[in-house]
Amino acid sequence: MKLNELVQQILQKKSYLCVGLDSDPKLIPSKFKTEKDPIFSFNQAVIEATADYAVAYKPNIAFYEALGPKGWETLQKTMEIIPKEIFTIADAKRGDIGNTATKYAQTFFDPSFCGLDFDSITVAPYMGEDSVTPFLAFENKWAILLALTSNPGSLDFQLIKDESGKTFYQNVLEKSQEWGSVENMMYVVGATRTDYLQEVRKFAPNHFLLVPGVGAQGGSLEDVSKYGMNKNVGLLVNSSRGIIYAGEDTFISAKREAKKVQEEMEIYLEKYYEL
Ligand SMILES: O=C(O)c1cc(=O)[nH]c(=O)n1[C@@H]1O[C@H](COP(=O)(O)O)[C@@H](O)[C@H]1O
Secondary structure, eight states, X not given: OOHHHHXXXXXXXXXXXXXXXXXXXXXXXXXXXXSSSHHHHHHHHHHHHHXXXXXXXXXXXXXXXXXXXXXXXXXXXXXXXXXXTSEEEEEEEEOOOHHHHHHHHHHHHOHHHHSOOOSEEEEOGGGOHHHHHHHHTSTTOEEEEEEEOSSTTHHHHXXXXXXXXXXXXXXXXXXXXXXXXXXXXXEEEOXXXXXXXXXXXXXXXSSEEEEEOBGGGOBOHHHHHHHHOBTTBOEEEEESHHHHTSOSSHHHHHHHHHHHHHHHHHHHHHHHOOO
């Protein structure tokens, strides 16, 4: 998907919501458990309920890989029912030497390999340029680099300063802009790290940010919106558990929660977004 198509969809739906498909056989309502493919049926209910309010879906690949070959089949089937205009993120957090990275890119971007045709993939940039550029070689596909993540362990490395006083995540933002552009690279910044968002925007004013951590992890959607928006809106805010496990009747509860987030986003678009 191209940048302008994503922005257009956000402005049309008045939403920058990404629904995370972290679909866990242990957590889905019992009525799905008797289905032939419980996770697919659950995902189908979530997608049907939320497609009017979401501009992106993010299947977390770990939840599918953990199910073995059946999990891959479920992932493929899920991708087929996501409306074509909605942005898709393979949350796989890959990162390896160049020839291996190319294999990962083919897996998720080139349907002639596994039947998967994601718009983007999350990438751990720790191994540097040659581990990232293979993902950028695919037209209209995106690499979403981990910058400042939402988890407690993010403090272990990401805020370490170099001799010039620049933190590790700031170096990631700065250096990686030599490899890709606002048209094919985004950054992950956790919603639990809004105190750093203004700093992030100094280093990456024009890129899209994927922001997980509202909902179950407690990040503030208003602060993310206030400090994170740019001239393209520039935000995809993910919620997984807060939407998909909000009640026993998945269709009703996921719709309710997604609508609630979208309505809040509409307010923030009016308040903070300037064309
Ligand atoms: O890359 C991610 O998506 C990600 C980065 C990060 O810093 N924190 C984070 O929670 N995530 C993912 O975002 C989702 C958050 O899920 P919930 O906490 O249930 O909304 C999970 O799929 C995480 O793997």
